[in-house]
Amino acid sequence: MSESYDVVVVGGGLLGCLTAWMAARDGARVLLVDKDQVNQHASGQNAGSLHFQLEYRMVEAGEEAARVAAEAMPLHLDAAAMWARLEEEIGESLGVRQTGGLMVAENADQVGMLEFKAELERSWGLDVRTLDRSELDTVAPYLSRDIVAANLSALEGKADARIAAPAVARAAVAAGAAVCARTRLTGASHTPTGWDVTLRETDRTGEVRTRTVRTAAVVIAAGVWTTELGQVFGAGLPTVPLALTMTVTSKVPAFIPHLVQHAGARLSLKQSLDKTVLIGGGWPARLMRDADGAPEFDRKHQLVPRSIAGNARAAVNAVPSLERVPAVRSWVGTTTVAPDQLPLVGAVKGAPGVFVATGGSAFTLGPSFARVLTGLLAGRSPDIDLAPYDPARFTEGSTP
Numbered sequence: 421m422s423e424s425y426d427v428v429v430v431g432g433g434l435l436g437c438l439t440a441w442m443a444a445r446d447g448a449r450v451l452l453v454d455k456d457q458v459n460q461h462a463s464g465q466n467a468g469s470l471h472f473q474l475e476y477r478m479v480e481a482g483e484e485a486a487r488v489a490a491e492a493m494p495l496h497l498d499a500a501a502m503w504a505r506l507e508e509e510i511g512e513s514l515g516v517r518q519t520g521g522l523m524v525a526e527n528a529d530q531v532g533m534l535e536f537k538a539e540l541e542r543s544w545g546l547d548v549r550t551l552d553r554s555e556l557d558t559v560a561p562y563l564s565r566d567i568v569a570a571n572l573s574a575l576e577g578k579a580d581a582r583i584a585a586p587a588v589a590r591a592a593v594a595a596g597a598a599v600c601a602r603t604r605l606t607g608a609s610h611t612p613t614g615w616d617v618t619l620r621e622t623d624r625t626g627e628v629r630t631r632t633v634r635t636a637a638v639v640i641a642a643g644v645w646t647t648e649l650g651q652v653f654g655a656g657l658p659t660v661p662l663a664l665t666m667t668v669t670s671k672v673p674a675f676i677p678h679l680v681q682h683a684g685a686r687l688s689l690k691q692s693l694d695k696t697v698l699i700g701g702g703w704p705a706r707l708m709r710d711a712d713g714a715p716e717f718d719r720k721h722q723l724v725p726r727s728i729a730g731n732a733r734a735a736v737n738a739v740p741s742l743e744r745v746p747a748v749r750s751w752v753g754t755t756t757v758a759p760d761q762l763p764l765v766g767a768v769k770g771a772p773g774v775f776v777a778t779g780g781s782a783f784t785l786g787p788s789f790a791r792v793l794t795g796l797l798a799g800r801s802p803d804i805d806l807a808p809y810d811p812a813r814f815t816e817g818s819t820p
């Protein structure tokens with residue numbers, strides 16, 4: 421076998437590209453493979469929010485659920501610091517602006533939740549402040565008069581999902597990593613020194629070539645395909661797949677400097693640097709499934725008109741002037757979460773030398789996931805306690 425690497429990274433989304441770049445910078449011989457194109461899936465389809473406050477999906481199930489979700493805060497803080505220097509380190513624009521994020525509330529219950537949430541976040545070290553209506557008049561005059569308060573995190577903001585992963589992939593190549601698109605990892609066998617992995621490459625004419633490469637380690641950065649990849653390595657990596665709705669408007673003069681989220685509704689919105697407004701926040705789309713109900717991730721998933729309308733209504737309720745801004749496109753993206761809203765990050769149990777990260781806001785958290793994974797690859801002890809994110813925590817017989 422002629423080809424051998426220190427690490428094969430499976431997945432050319434933001435996480436895989438960042439991991440390949442960091443590992444190559446560390447001096448590792450890295451191969452990144454993607455069965456499609458770099459940035460073709462969640463990393464290129466998402467809302468680009470950099471949210472370090474707990475999101476609505478983390479607080480809607482109540483205070484206990486929020487306390488569990490807050491255990492990811494060390495990763496949030498790490499990611500916030502890393503995004504602030506990432507463009508300089510990569511040497512290209514990633515569209516990063518950390519100009520603050522507001523989680524808004526419209527009634528007393530939601531304000532109570534904001535206060536609880538801010539206290540919880542501050543206990544983990546995130547600087548969050550609750551603004552009242554008169555402060556919002558100055559800080560965010562574009563918000564509806566129905567908004568009575570908001571939590572502000574100055575670290576929050578956005579990056580451009582269309583350009584971030586491709587820029588990082590270029591940095592990975594410059595650091596010495598090899599990147600192969602249209603190359604699917606289809607099999608793996610354990611060897612005394614690591615893994616022999618089978619790669620199925622489809623060229624532009626449709627011709628298929630299969631090869632086996634030897635590697636000491638493997639990183640699964642495969643988004644919704646994580647569970648499938650786990651099976652290739654004989655490991656259980658249960659994740660919950662979601663298909664979600666996004667909408668973008670036409671361009672309007674810049675008037676929303678913040679990331680805006682809602683304490684009582686599915687909503688995230690922001691104005692991109694190109695002046696369009698991106699609207700999302702977790703409204704469901706239709707995930708395609710086979711006759712037995714198993715998700716089929718390689719199919720095109722379907723928009724649900726009710727979700728597009730509901731998402732638009734939530735946006736206009738928060739920012740009334742959006743009513744006059746035409747929506748130009750809606751699309752579906754797929755992503756994973758775990759039942760406890762915490763990510764899966766760490767070594768894969770039963771598969772020595774295999775590491776994984778996925779779950780939740782892996783765009784925001786991509787830099788810290790990649791930093792943790794690269795540390796594990798190099799044999800460094802993690803400086804963040806990974807126990808809450810143990811990839812085996814939902815597998816039968818494992819102690820949480």
Ligand SMILES: Cc1cc2nc3c(=O)[nH]c(=O)nc-3n(C[C@H](O)[C@H](O)[C@H](O)COP(=O)(O)OP(=O)(O)OC[C@H]3O[C@@H](n4cnc5c(N)ncnc54)[C@H](O)[C@@H]3O)c2cc1C
Pocket residue numbers: 430431432433434435436453454455456457458459460461462463464465466467468469470471603604605606641642643644645649663664665666688700752753754755756777778779780781782783784785
């Ligand atoms: C609509 C939507 C909006 C979102 N908004 C936000 C947001 O605002 N902020 C945020 O932080 N997060 C957001 N997310 C979540 C975020 O997009 C994802 O968590 C993140 O992009 C995942 O990145 P990734 O690199 O792990 O996976 P992906 O970007 O999905 O990349 C995985 C790659 O693995 C490849 N792959 C899979 N199997 C194989 C195989 N066998 N061989 C080779 N390659 C393989 C795939 O082709 C794919 O390119 C959103 C998600 C969606 C769907």
